[in-house]
Every structure is written in C-alpha cells, then in structure tokens.
Amino acid sequence: MFFLSNLVNGLSLGSIYAIIALGYTMVYGIAKMLNFAHGDVIMVGAYVSFCAFQYWGLPPVVSILAAMVFCTVLGVVIEGTAYRPLRQATSLAVLITAIGMSYLLQNLALLIFKSDPKNYPAQIIGMPGISLFGGQLKISGVTLVTILANVVIMVLLTLFINRTKLGKAMRCVSEDRGAAELMGISVNRTISLTFAIGSALAAIAGVLLCSAYPIFDPYTGSMPGIKAFTAAVFGGIGSIPGAMVGGLLLGIIEILSRAYISTQLADAIVFAVLIVVLLVKPTGLLGKQIREKV
Amino acid sequence: MSEQVKKHRAGTKMVPVPTNAIVPERDVDEIPVLETRHLGIEFGGLKAVDDFNLTIGKTEIAGLIGPNGAGKTTVFNLLTKVYEPTTGAVLINGKDLHGMSIVQASKLGIARTFQNIRLFDKMTVEENVRIGLHNQIKYDMFSGILRLPRYWKQEKRQHEKAMELLDIFGMQDLADEVSGSLPYGVQRRLEIVRALATDPKLLLLDEPAAGMNPHETEELMENIAKIRDRFQIAILLIEHDMSLVMGVCEGICVLNFGRVIAKGTADEIQANPVVIEAYLGKKKEAAK
Amino acid sequence: MRAKRKKLIYNAVTFGLVIAAFLICQYMISTGQMTRSLRNQLIPICCWIVMAVSLNLVVGISGELSLGHAGFMSVGAFTGIVVSGWLLNAFQMEDVTLRLVLAMAAGGLLAGVAGVLIGIPVLRLKGDYLAIVTLAFGEIIRNVMDCVYVSVEGQGLYFGFLNNKLPGTLLLNGPNGAVGVKKIATFTAGFILIIIALVVILNLINSRSGRAIMAIRDARIAAESVGINITKYRMMAFVTSAIMAGMAGALYGLNYSTLVASKFKFDQSINVLVFVVLGGIGNTLGAVIAATALTVLPEMLRDFGQYRMLVYAVLLIVIMLTTNNPTIRTFLDRLIAPVKRLFRKKNAAELLKQTGGDAQ
Numbered sequence: 001m002f003f004l005s006n007l008v009n010g011l012s013l014g015s016i017y018a019i020i021a022l023g024y025t026m027v028y029g030i031a032k033m034l035n036f037a038h039g040d041v042i043m044v045g046a047y048v049s050f051c052a053f054q055y056w057g058l059p060p061v062v063s064i065l066a067a068m069v070f071c072t073v074l075g076v077v078i079e080g081t082a083y084r085p086l087r088q089a090t091s092l093a094v095l096i097t098a099i100g101m102s103y104l105l106q107n108l109a110l111l112i113f114k115s116d117p118k119n120y121p122a123q124i125i126g127m128p129g130i131s132l133f134g135g136q137l138k139i140s141g142v143t144l145v146t147i148l149a150n151v152v153i154m155v156l157l158t159l160f161i162n163r164t165k166l167g168k169a170m171r172c173v174s175e176d177r178g179a180a181e182l183m184g185i186s187v188n189r190t191i192s193l194t195f196a197i198g199s200a201l202a203a204i205a206g207v208l209l210c211s212a213y214p215i216f217d218p219y220t221g222s223m224p225g226i227k228a229f230t231a232a233v234f235g236g237i238g239s240i241p242g243a244m245v246g247g248l249l250l251g252i253i254e255i256l257s258r259a260y261i262s263t264q265l266a267d268a269i270v271f272a273v274l275i276v277v278l279l280v281k282p283t284g285l286l287g288k289q290i291r292e293k294v
Numbered sequence: 295m296s297e298q299v300k301k302h303r304a305g306t307k308m309v310p311v312p313t314n315a316i317v318p319e320r321d322v323d324e325i326p327v328l329e330t331r332h333l334g335i336e337f338g339g340l341k342a343v344d345d346f347n348l349t350i351g352k353t354e355i356a357g358l359i360g361p362n363g364a365g366k367t368t369v370f371n372l373l374t375k376v377y378e379p380t381t382g383a384v385l386i387n388g389k390d391l392h393g394m395s396i397v398q399a400s401k402l403g404i405a406r407t408f409q410n411i412r413l414f415d416k417m418t419v420e421e422n423v424r425i426g427l428h429n430q431i432k433y434d435m436f437s438g439i440l441r442l443p444r445y446w447k448q449e450k451r452q453h454e455k456a457m458e459l460l461d462i463f464g465m466q467d468l469a470d471e472v473s474g475s476l477p478y479g480v481q482r483r484l485e486i487v488r489a490l491a492t493d494p495k496l497l498l499l500d501e502p503a504a505g506m507n508p509h510e511t512e513e514l515m516e517n518i519a520k521i522r523d524r525f526q527i528a529i530l531l532i533e534h535d536m537s538l539v540m541g542v543c544e545g546i547c548v549l550n551f552g553r554v555i556a557k558g559t560a561d562e563i564q565a566n567p568v569v570i571e572a573y574l575g576k577k578k579e580a581a582k
Numbered sequence: 583m584r585a586k587r588k589k590l591i592y593n594a595v596t597f598g599l600v601i602a603a604f605l606i607c608q609y610m611i612s613t614g615q616m617t618r619s620l621r622n623q624l625i626p627i628c629c630w631i632v633m634a635v636s637l638n639l640v641v642g643i644s645g646e647l648s649l650g651h652a653g654f655m656s657v658g659a660f661t662g663i664v665v666s667g668w669l670l671n672a673f674q675m676e677d678v679t680l681r682l683v684l685a686m687a688a689g690g691l692l693a694g695v696a697g698v699l700i701g702i703p704v705l706r707l708k709g710d711y712l713a714i715v716t717l718a719f720g721e722i723i724r725n726v727m728d729c730v731y732v733s734v735e736g737q738g739l740y741f742g743f744l745n746n747k748l749p750g751t752l753l754l755n756g757p758n759g760a761v762g763v764k765k766i767a768t769f770t771a772g773f774i775l776i777i778i779a780l781v782v783i784l785n786l787i788n789s790r791s792g793r794a795i796m797a798i799r800d801a802r803i804a805a806e807s808v809g810i811n812i813t814k815y816r817m818m819a820f821v822t823s824a825i826m827a828g829m830a831g832a833l834y835g836l837n838y839s840t841l842v843a844s845k846f847k848f849d850q851s852i853n854v855l856v857f858v859v860l861g862g863i864g865n866t867l868g869a870v871i872a873a874t875a876l877t878v879l880p881e882m883l884r885d886f887g888q889y890r891m892l893v894y895a896v897l898l899i900v901i902m903l904t905t906n907n908p909t910i911r912t913f914l915d916r917l918i919a920p921v922k923r924l925f926r927k928k929n930a931a932e933l934l935k936q937t938g939g940d941a942q
Contacts, residue, residue, distance in 0.1 A: 264757070
C-alpha cells in the first residue's frame with residue numbers, strides 16, 4: 001500500500017513535469033532553442049492565479065483562466081521582443097538571452113511580491129480526495145486533478161498537432177524551417193503559437209505544482225523547470241510523447257527514491273538515471289536517431 | 295581417405311577472390327595499396343554498396359565514376375572507416391581494416407578530401423596544414439604549455455614542412471590567410487595539401503573539380519599528376535568531369551546502384567556499351 | 583608572419599592588462615583609495631576570471647556547451663577547505679602560503695579526477711545532450727556534497743556519507759557545509775592563479791594539442807580523417823578546464839569562513855557561461871574582461887538598491903540583442919575597419935592574384 005501511494009504521488013509529480021516538459025519540447029522542436037525562462041513562467045502563473053483568487057476574490061476557475069491568459073500573452077511577448085530578433089544568431093546567444101529573461105522574471109516577481117514565501121490557497125483546486133481499499137490508500141483531490149489534467153492535455157495536444165492545419169504547420173516548421181516558409185507558412189506566427197501554447201501549459205503547471213506543494217516564492221519555478229527540461233531530454237527532446245513518458249518516469253523515480261533510498265539524494269538519483277538513459281540511447285527514449293552526413 | 299586429410303580439408307574454407315583485378319604494369323610486383331573484397335553496406339535493408347571489388351596499384355591514379363546516388367561517396371566512407379561495412383573487407387597495403395577507427399585507418403596511410411569542403415574554417419591556411427601534420431611531427435601537451443625546447447624544435451619543423459607542402463601548390467603566400475575566407479578553388483587545393491600532410495599511401499579525392507572553371511580543372515589535372523610523381527602514392531578520385539577522369543586516370547571503375555558495372559582503362563570504359571547505356575550515353579560528346 | 587604577430591600582440595595585451603590591473607589594485611589598497619566593498623570583491627573576481635577562462639577552453643576552444651562548471655568549482659572548494667583544515671589541525675602547519683598552495687593543488691587534482699570520471703560518459707554525447715548531462719552532473723555533485731561529512735582527529739581524516747557520527751572536529755557538515763574555515767585566500771594568490779590559467783590556455787591554443795582541439799570543433803570528421811584522436815583531445819580540454827576550476831574553487835572556498843554546497847548551484851555555472859559568451863566565445867581576453875565587469879557590475883549597481891538584479895537582467899538582454907543585431911554589427915565593423923586596415927599590408931585579393939588563384 002505504501003508503494004502504491006508513492007506510485008500515485010509519483011504519477012502526480014510526473015504529470016506536472018510532463019506538462020512543463022511539453023513547453024520545453026515544443027519550443028525546442030520548433031524554434032530549436034532552450035527556453036530557460038520557461039520555468040519562471042510557471043512561477044508567474046502561480047502568482048497570477050494566487051492574486052486573482054486571494055486579492056481580487058475571483059472564483060477558482062476564473063483565476064486559473066486568468067493565469068493562463070496572462071502567461072500566454074507573456075510567452076508571446078517574450079518571444080516577440082527577446083527571441084525573435086535573434087533568429088539568425090548563434091544558439092548560445094539565444095540561450096544567454098533566455099537566461100537573462102529568466103533573471104528578469106524572477107527579479108520582477110521579487111520586487112512585486114518580495115522574497116518571503118507565500119502559502120498557495122488549497123481552495124483553488126477544491127476537489128475532495130478519495131480513499132480506496134477501505135481507507136488504506138488515500139488520494140488527494142489535487143493528485144487526481146493533476147493526473148486527469150495531464151491526460152486531457154496530452155490527448156488534446158496530440159489531436160491538435162496531428163489533426164489541425166495549425167498543428168501541421170508546426171510540424172512543418174519543426175522539420176524544415178526554410179521549406180515551410182517557401183510553402184507559405186509564416187514561421188514567426190507558428191513560433192509565436194508554440195510559445196503561446198507552451199506558456200498556457202506552464203500556467204496550468206504552476207497552479208498544479210503550487211496546489212500540491214503550497215509554499216512558493218519567486219524562485220519556485222526554476223528547479224521544477226530544470227527537472228522538466230531533464231524530463232524532456234530523457235524522453236527525447238522535440239518529441240511530444242517523449243515529454244509525457246519522460247515526465248512521468250522522472251516523477252515516479254524521484255518520489256520512489258525519496259521514499260526508499262534517501263530524501264537527500266533523490267535529485268542526484270534522478271539526474272543519474274538521466275545520464276544512464278542518454279548513454280544507452282543518446283537521443284533520449286523516444287528521440288529520433290540522426291546519422292551524420294559525410 | 296585418411297582421417298587426417300579429412301580433418302585438414304574440413305578446416306579449410308574456400309572463398310572466391312576477385313580475379314579480374316587490373317593494376318598498372320609498373321606496380322604489378324608490389325603489394326596493391328588498396329584491395330577491397332566483396333565490400334558492401336546496408337542502410338535499413340537498402341544495399342547502398344554491394345559486392346564492391348577494387349584493386350589499386352601502388353602508384354596508380356584511379357577513377358571512381360557513376361551517376362548521382364550510385365554510392366561513390368559511400369565507398370569512400372567505407373574505405374576511411376566512417377562506416378563499418380556490413381560485408382567484405384578493405385585491405386590497405388595488405389592489412390585488413392576490420393574493426394579499425396577512422397584514426398587508425400588514417401595512420402595506415404589513407405587520406406581524403408570531402409565532397410562538401412571540410413576545412414578548419416576559423417584557422418589559417420598554415421594551421422590547417424599543421425593539423426594534417428598532427429601524427430607526423432609530434433610533441434606532447436606539456437611541452438606545448440611549458441614551451442619546452444622540444445616545442446620550439448618541433449614547431450619549427452612543422453612550419454618548414456607546412457611551407458614546403460604549400461610551396462608545391464603555389465600557396466605559400468596564403469599561409470596566414472584564414473582558410474574559410476578563401477575562394478572555392480583554393481579551398482579545394484588546401485584540402486588536398488592537408489590530406490598530403492598526413493603522409494598517405496592512398497589519397498582519396500571526392501569530386502576535386504566540383505565548382506572549378508576549365509582553367510582551374512586543367513591546373514588540378516597537372517597537380518594530380520604532380521602529386522603522384524613526387525610522392526609516389528596512389529590516388530583514387532570521384533569525379534563527374536569526364537575530361538578530368540579520362541585525362542588523368544589510368545584505371546577507371548564505374549559504379550551504378552551500388553554495384554560495379556565496369557572496370558578498365560579510359561578507352562575501354564568509353565567503348566563499353568553497358569557504361570554508355572547506364573551513364574555515359576548522354577555525356578560522351580561532352581567528354582570528347 | 584602576420585598571423586603570428588597578431589597572436590603575439592593579443593597575448594601581450596592580455597597579460598599586460600591583467601598585470602596592470604593587479605598593480606593598480608595593489609597601489610589603491612596601499613593608499614587606502616579602494617572601497618571596502620570592492621576590496622572584498624577582489625578574490626572572488628580572480629576566482630570568476632579563472633572560472634571564465636577555464637570554461638572558455640571547453641565552450642570556446644573545444645566547442646562543447648558545458649552547464650556544470652560550478653560542480654568542479656565546488657569539488658575544488660570543499661577539497662581545499664578539508665585539506666587546509668587537515669593540515670592545520672593535524673600537522674599544525676601555520677605557514678599560510680604553503681597551506682594555500684597545497685589546498686589549491688589538491689582542489690585542482692580532485693576536480694581533475696572528477697573531470698575524468700564525468701568526461702568519460704559525457705564526451706560520448708554531442709550538442710544539447712552533452713549540455714544537459716553536464717548540467718545533471720553539476721547538480722549531482724552539489725547534491726552529493728550535501729551528504730558528505732568530514733572530520734579530523736589527531737592526524738586522521740574521517741569521512742562519512744549521510745553519516746555525521748564522526749570523531750573529532752567536523753570540517754564538512756553535510757548540508758550545513760563547511761563552518762569555521764580559516765580564511766587564508768589572498769589577492770596575490772588569485773593574481774598568480776589567473777596568470778597560470780592564462781599561460782596554460784594561451785600556450786595550449788598555440789600548440790599541437792590546442793590545434794587538434796580546435797580542429798575537432800571546426801570539422802569533427804575531417805579532424806578524425808587526418809588522424810586526430812577525438813576522445814583524447816576533447817578529454818584533454820575538459821579535464822584541463824576542470825583542474826583550473828577546482829583550483830579557483832579552492833581559492834574561493836578559503837576566502838569565506840562558511841560555505842555551503844548550494845552556493846554552486848546550476849545558476850552559478852550559467853553565470854560563468856554568461857561571462858564566456860559576453861566576452862566573445864573563444865576569446866580569452868574577452869572572458870577576463872567580462873568576468874571582471876559582470877562581477878563588479880552588481881556591486882556598482884548598489885545605488886539601484888532592490889532594482890539591482892533587475893537592471894542586471896535587462897542589461898544582459900539588451901547586450902545580447904544589440905551585439906547580435908545585424909545593423910548594429912555592420913555599423914561597429916565599419917567603425918573598426920579603418921583601424922584594422924592600418925595593420926594590414928596586403929589584402930587577400932592581391933595575394934590571390936599573385937598566386938594565380940581566382941577570387942570569386
């Protein structure tokens with residue numbers, strides 16, 4: 001029972017990682033950049049929903065929607081002002097700009113909300129938990145919502161990518177930017193759309209993360225962001241099912257090693273597993289193998 | 295039949311060997327510099343090269359021709375160990391390359407140029423040649439960092455050797471130019487010099503005349519002959535420019551769909567109906 | 583010999599600037615013109631310069647994106663602290679300079695060992711995958727450091743992993759890090775370390791090994807085809823860089839009385855990367871200047887109070903956007919062009935005409 005409850009917790013944390021990893025993997029697949037500021041968009045999402053609920057008294061669903069709208073706009077603005085002018089620049093230049101953007105978001109939040117941690121209201125996701133096996137296994141409402149949200153997002157996103165015209169455009173740009181442009185697909189608009197979707201997902205992840213781990217501050221997004229990025233690489237960066245698999249596995253590994261091996265070493269174990277996976281499959285679990293042309 | 299004889303025969307495996315190999319008469323008593331036996335490679339079920347047999351004499355200038363996509367560059371990649379063959383063997387001076395790395399193949403005396411030029415763009419012409427001399431004139435990292443006497447001595451030798459090689463191709467004045475900023479034809483020449491710096495026994499040139507004007511091609515032909523005469527090495531080249539191939543190559547091998555369809559001298563190849571049908575048909579006029 | 587002369591001038595300027603800066607600082611300290619806050623920054627600046635110069639060897643010269651450089655610094659820092667504490671407690675070694683030198687040597691050595699152990703798996707990967715694995719290793723080192731306990735009793739050194747029941751005085755106390763460290767780092771030691779790092783890097787890139795490393799960066803297959811052992815030279819760059827980071831770490835650690843492993847989180851690695859990129863990738867002098875400027879900058883921005891890091895972030899973005907803007911780039915190039923022309927005797931086109939090449 002102890003194992004099962006840990007497994008459920010792992011699935012829940014893994015679902016959050018998977019939702020964040022989707023943002024990383026989509027942006028990487030389409031814009032070929034590591035968006036270091038993605039983790040901080042999570043934090044922004046958490047703060048916006050927090051304010052909407054706590055200070056402005058909006059209902060929970062509206063608060064979450066507000067966070068999604070705000071982050072979507074934020075994502076598109078960041079892309080348009082900071083990343084778009086660097087389309088022709090080296091990937092390192094883009095990386096450093098993204099790092100600058102991450103600092104900017106953190107320090108803006110620090111100015112507005114100060115560094116003292118806040119307590120995320122449990123009422124935003126006010127689902128009652130359930131208990132199974134005669135009360136032996138208790139699953140909290142947040143856990144249920146998280147796992148459910150992840151499944152819904154996965155299904156919707158897969159449908160969107162595979163069945164819609166915009167999704168097709170995204171796949172085109174990801175495969176060959178130049179050719180897509182020649183076919184009349186607006187690369188800039190497609191990349192903006194990718195950032196919009198990724199950031200909206202980050203807002204959801206922020207709400208879920210802070211509901212599960214209620215203490216948060218301006219640096220809350222950075223570590224989950226890095227771990228989700230790891231998850232994306234783990235699953236094969238650029239691959240949407242890969243982000244899902246990577247996120248879930250990472251969450252489960254993290255919770256299980258916390259429970260059975262050592263709380264202190266859990267992070268090290270997570271990263272060690274990533275390294276082992278990459279050594280066996282250098283492009284991640286579901287990543288494409290690319291042969292170098294000579 | 296006695297048991298012993300039976301056993302003896304059971305331990306012997308008979309394998310076919312290429313019989314129709316040809317080499318220049320002057321090389322006939324030497325070990326051929328290159329010998330491939332039933333060389334083949336598959337990519338996901340597709341046989342890119344199949345049953346490729348080729349023998350090149352010690353000082354032969356040979357050509358490898360064929361239509362686009364025939365597998366010519368793949369052959370080069372097999373010879374230089376960029377790819378490990380699925381079947382068959384490559385022998386350099388009688389030594390089997392099986393299981394060797396690109397570096398080991400290079401040390402055995404095989405050097406190449408690339409179809410899409412691969413120079414060390416940000417470095418100067420001289421530095422490019424010095425990198426070619428990497429395994430010829432050596433000193434270790436610590437001599438380099440601490441500037442021990444060995445560093446100065448070997449650097450001087452490297453410089454002299456590099457300039458000597460550049461001099462052969464009239465490039466000594468370009469020694470300090472950044473290689474990436476040079477015109478195309480010069481870059482191709484530099485790639486050849488860099489390959490020669492490794493002191494090869496066999497030089498592989500992948501479309502050396504691509505993008506050159508007729509004047510430059512003429513010069514290249516002279517250079518190829520010059521390299522052979524001066525260094526006494528064998529050269530195998532892939533080329534689409536038939537005037538160059540027919541003009542300078544002694545033996546020619548024609549590849550189509552990964553298989554050898556003809557081998558022989560320039561005259562034989564030009565007269566071969568299979569080749570004409572597969573490849574030269576349209577281009578014969580241009581070649582003459 | 584133009585290329586050679588250019589390199590000579592570059593090296594002379596690099597060393598000249600560092601030595602001049604050191605002398606000016608010493609003069610200002612002796613006359614009491616240097617503010618206290620800047621004086622406290624001197625040793626960290628030296629450490630960050632060495633970090634930037636050494637990371638530049640991996641990122642700029644070897645062409646691999648490494649995001650775990652602070653991990654090596656942390657190995658060096660804690661090794662240095664343990665060795666220094668051990669020498670003092672067990673052998674009553676009062677000679678501060680000798681202790682510092684030994685501590686830094688040990689820090690470099692252990693970081694180098696870590697570099698070899700990490701390099702073996704990491705260097706099998708390429709590109710972004712290599713980057714994420716170095717980041718992972720940096721985090722693993724930090725996480726593991728949080729679990730290490732070291733104590734000294736008599737002449738013995740006791741190690742514990744997730745186990746703090748050790749005899750004697752604790753030198754490393756797990757997640758609480760090192761406490762009661764004797765501050766023995768000096769500015770002069772920092773200066774000497776910078777000079778060593780510069781000598782190693784600048785001499786390396788103008789030698790056979792350095793050229794091999796750069797050849798792999800520019801055209802991997804071509805480098806292999808002329809017989810360069812890829813693994814050996816990538817490893818050489820990676821480990822040399824780790825050793826220097828370890829020495830800088832030891833100096834850094836011995837500059838504070840307490841030190842925790844979370845000081846070397848991945849954002850520290852990223853900070854060093856920022857120095858390298860802003861200094862111009864592969865440009866050693868640039869890395870030195872950027873590391874100095876960006877370490878001093880937040881101090882100078884103290885007037886901005888709480889806006890300080892915000893201004894830093896905005897500056898970072900603006901610098902990246904402007905330096906990569908094609909219009910501004912051409913403008914800057916045009917400004918520099920007349921200066922460059924002064925140093926050029928013959929241009930490439932003329933030379934080509936002489937050799938009969940066709941300038942296209």
